[in-house]
Amino acid sequence: MAVESAPDIRISVRNLWKLFGNNDKALLQEDWVKTASKAEIQEKTGHVIAMREVSFEVAVGKVFVVMGLSGSGKSTLVRALNRLVEPSDGIIEIDGEDILQYDNEQIIAFRRKKIGMVFQHYGLLPHKNVIDNVAYGLEVQGMEQLERHKIASEILDKVGLSSWEYSYPYQLSGGMQQRVGIARALALDPEIMLMDEPFSGLDPLIRREMQDELITLQAQVQKTIVFITHDLDEALKLGDHIAIMRDGAIIQQGTAEEIVTKPADGYVKEFVRDISKTKVLKVGSIMKKPKATIQESQSPAEALQIMKSEGLDYTFVVAETGELLGALNLAQVESAVEKGFETSNRAINKSCPRVLKYTLIDDVIPLVAKQNTPVAVVNDHGILLGEIEQSSVLSSIASS
Amino acid sequence: MFDFPKNLEIGYQLSRLMDGWVDWVVINFDPLFRAINAGVLALLVPLEKFLMGEPLSYGWPQWLSMPWWLVIGVTVYIAWRTAGRNIAILTTVLFLLLAILGLFDFAMQTLAITFTATLIAIAIGLPIGIFGAKSDKMDAISRPILDAMQTMPSFVYLVPAIMLFGLGKTPAVMATVIYAIPPLIRLTNLGIRQVDKEVVEAAIAFGSTSRQLLTKVQLPMAKPTIMAGINQCIMMALAMVVICSMIGAKGLGIEVMNGIARLEVGRGFLGGLGIVMMAIMIDRITQSVGKSRESKVT
Numbered sequence A: 001m002a003v004e005s006a007p008d009i010r011i012s013v014r015n016l017w018k019l020f021g022n023n024d025k026a027l028l029q030e031d032w033v034k035t036a037s038k039a040e041i042q043e044k045t046g047h048v049i050a051m052r053e054v055s056f057e058v059a060v061g062k063v064f065v066v067m068g069l070s071g072s073g074k075s076t077l078v079r080a081l082n083r084l085v086e087p088s089d090g091i092i093e094i095d096g097e098d099i100l101q102y103d104n105e106q107i108i109a110f111r112r113k114k115i116g117m118v119f120q121h122y123g124l125l126p127h128k129n130v131i132d133n134v135a136y137g138l139e140v141q142g143m144e145q146l147e148r149h150k151i152a153s154e155i156l157d158k159v160g161l162s163s164w165e166y167s168y169p170y171q172l173s174g175g176m177q178q179r180v181g182i183a184r185a186l187a188l189d190p191e192i193m194l195m196d197e198p199f200s201g202l203d204p205l206i207r208r209e210m211q212d213e214l215i216t217l218q219a220q221v222q223k224t225i226v227f228i229t230h231d232l233d234e235a236l237k238l239g240d241h242i243a244i245m246r247d248g249a250i251i252q253q254g255t256a257e258e259i260v261t262k263p264a265d266g267y268v269k270e271f272v273r274d275i276s277k278t279k280v281l282k283v284g285s286i287m288k289k290p291k292a293t294i295q296e297s298q299s300p301a302e303a304l305q306i307m308k309s310e311g312l313d314y315t316f317v318v319a320e321t322g323e324l325l326g327a328l329n330l331a332q333v334e335s336a337v338e339k340g341f342e343t344s345n346r347a348i349n350k351s352c353p354r355v356l357k358y359t360l361i362d363d364v365i366p367l368v369a370k371q372n373t374p375v376a377v378v379n380d381h382g383i384l385l386g387e388i389e390q391s392s393v394l395s396s397i398a399s400s
Numbered sequence B: 001m002f003d004f005p006k007n008l009e010i011g012y013q014l015s016r017l018m019d020g021w022v023d024w025v026v027i028n029f030d031p032l033f034r035a036i037n038a039g040v041l042a043l044l045v046p047l048e049k050f051l052m053g054e055p056l057s058y059g060w061p062q063w064l065s066m067p068w069w070l071v072i073g074v075t076v077y078i079a080w081r082t083a084g085r086n087i088a089i090l091t092t093v094l095f096l097l098l099a100i101l102g103l104f105d106f107a108m109q110t111l112a113i114t115f116t117a118t119l120i121a122i123a124i125g126l127p128i129g130i131f132g133a134k135s136d137k138m139d140a141i142s143r144p145i146l147d148a149m150q151t152m153p154s155f156v157y158l159v160p161a162i163m164l165f166g167l168g169k170t171p172a173v174m175a176t177v178i179y180a181i182p183p184l185i186r187l188t189n190l191g192i193r194q195v196d197k198e199v200v201e202a203a204i205a206f207g208s209t210s211r212q213l214l215t216k217v218q219l220p221m222a223k224p225t226i227m228a229g230i231n232q233c234i235m236m237a238l239a240m241v242v243i244c245s246m247i248g249a250k251g252l253g254i255e256v257m258n259g260i261a262r263l264e265v266g267r268g269f270l271g272g273l274g275i276v277m278m279a280i281m282i283d284r285i286t287q288s289v290g291k292s293r294e295s296k297v298t
């Protein structure tokens, strides 16, 4: 297996606090505030706590999803990252620089080149047409109209809106308006994209379409994305990493699989209750080690012996490197012995079904259902890792 | 047992005190008021002559003035472009009526004063309104002042205006400005505050400076509301016309005043009718300037 090098961290947030109110910084010096409940703080001080000791990291090119009910502090968190909201305390390091130390000029420069944002209700300028909306971030930098329209037009092409350049936002459907919103963020070619419930206002069908498009787009552009949603399905679909917020605090973060299989508390459990595990769990988590495999160099007679002694009527053949070459069933081995082949290699079924370790169980159900033999599980290099059987897939469906 | 406390003369003392302030201001700021006076006249007098087809003074070229038919033509054209055919026809009819009734020149004098006062009100009111929208403190301070200004009887403004500027056109314009400015300030403030919060956030998130935010986003989006403020401002300026004629403004108001003074009911009535006709024209035209943007936006 390839050794994974430590990922580059693009966003690093440490101990971030936000109290809405005029006296936030002073209040955070008082110890009782750090542990008091949201209601208690509100009652005693009139301040609303929106972030409580929030810490997380996002690696370059990853999608970090923040999920939580309405009012849990998601929007506040995402707005802190480009300082639309001033945090009361904490550190936000982006590419190693603490952006909370930036002065006004620096923060404007930072917004212009490093970070784009997509809003729930699109936030388009109603008095500007589509292309001028997309070019807005370039316009405020003083770029000439010809040049900025050229860039905007290329991006609009990418999101499939090239024929709408001179329409006004109100002439577009919600999905199209949000494409404009995404194009506007991409026009600056920022390293980071902040997305605050970008698809929440859309019909379920359009929403799914937009999610798929985002996945495709992200594969091309490889931005570091902080994505806010209150929809678990969306979070699981898009997120490399997921954080769950409640009352301003992150109560659990991890991969989709970790969140679904090991919810930290009742709140998270409630969130993931209705989720079918097969949509989250990967094939790798239910595969088993084959009882035995045949080396390509072994003779059919040896193979037959191994299979008989293990009670197998179907087994996989691997190269010395561990690479999966194919499968053999008992009948094939027996006929190979009769024909006197020297190695098992010649008899094997090279096109036996195989799936990648990262595949969602949900996606292999059709394959496994019509197969009455085990299905091989391999890694990116074709190395055999294990096998899955109908029975194990069925039991994972049943337990979800 | 207790005497009615009128003998304390507090009211009297207070009014004397204020007289003192005004005297002090008049004496110490005399150059300022002279400058304001000169500025207002430099705007108002040529405009008045321009509209009435007379040669302008103040160093303007001799040939620059508008014959009456051109005034009507230009106004009708503006009405047609901004408000459509119906309003253009209405404007034509009202103008011809004014001409037939012999009120045209008076109407032009009134228009000049109204226009000048509105310009000054915009120059002062727009920045105050913008500032009020950006600062809650400013908003809290200006709100009660604007309330007081709007409930104060309009006559009251004449007194300080005369004290500071004497009789004539300038005090009339300044009293009109003060009377007409509150709705403009209020609606500018409101218009900017009403701009969708997310759109403002988006503008900031994409790197606008606060000036760019104002000129590229907030003002354009607040335009319909600000136009409504300007419209109200003009209407209130027109309402001051009669009162201002008491201190030296010329125009339709004089006709009304003379009608009262000489008990010529018809004359006064026609003057009043002229003001109403002007009001209808200006109202329809300025209203549609705001509306045409609005219908495009939403």
Ligand SMILES: Nc1ncnc2c1ncn2[C@@H]1O[C@H](COP(=O)(O)OP(=O)(O)O)[C@@H](O)[C@H]1O
Residues within 6 Å of the ligand: A020, A021, A048, A049, A050, A068, A069, A070, A071, A072, A073, A074, A075, A076, A077
């Ligand atoms: N500008 C503000 N002033 C005061 N309280 C606010 C402000 N913005 C958000 N809040 C409060 O902070 C909490 C978190 O809000 P928000 O971040 O919008 O949550 P979410 O996006 O998860 O719905 C809520 O209780 C909300 O009422």
Ligand SMILES: [Mg+2]
Residues within 6 Å of the ligand: A074, A075, A076, A197
């Ligand atoms: Mg939110």
